[in-house]
Amino acid sequence: DAKTTQPTSMDCAEGRAANLPCNHSTISGNEYVYWYRQIHSQGPQYIIHGLKNNETNEMASLIITEDRKSSTLILPHATLRDTAVYYCIVRVINNDMRFGAGTRLTVKP
């Protein structure tokens, strides 16, 4: 599976949108982009995934560039409970999920 690059940490003001970038320049055509988050001392929580189209669900939006080499996870109105480590993972559907270092998002009041 392709490697991903994410910023180590980011801050966001409560109530504002949090935009978390992910670079996956070596992504191949059959690899999906997944986002998970991990709140302290809990298991990872699935957020969203996509192949090439932008996706939206009740938690977040996923914007994938046309060349698929990068993507952005958007939390439209961040709350203090969104403070977590966010992982961007690229994988072929049946492959296992492998985690990088992720981005530590801190939502501040």
Added chain:
Amino acid sequence: GAVVSQHPSWVICKSGTSVKIECRSLDFQATTMFWYRQFPKQSLMLMATSNEGSKATYEQGVEKDKFLINHASLTLSTLTVTSAHPEDSSFYICSARDSGTSYNEQFFGPGTRLTVL
């Protein structure tokens, strides 16, 4: 969404003893389950992949005789840490793949914190 449970949520044991951690998929069948380990301030590291009814596949550097994995049914996998030592203290997380969905989604348990004294 699908639920994966782990038991116990935390355990403290003495050095040299064995500890068993259970992972269950509550509302779906999982032919494949995964075990991860996470040390403080580090990311999750995949330890092994288990398929129901067959032997687990271990990642490089993970001792299969120390970390025994049994995936005897479509809803239960167990990880036994044998002869545990303080360096085995970690956060162990299981994951189960829902083979009934088109995307074979992978769901994670809440984790088990192991402390070896």
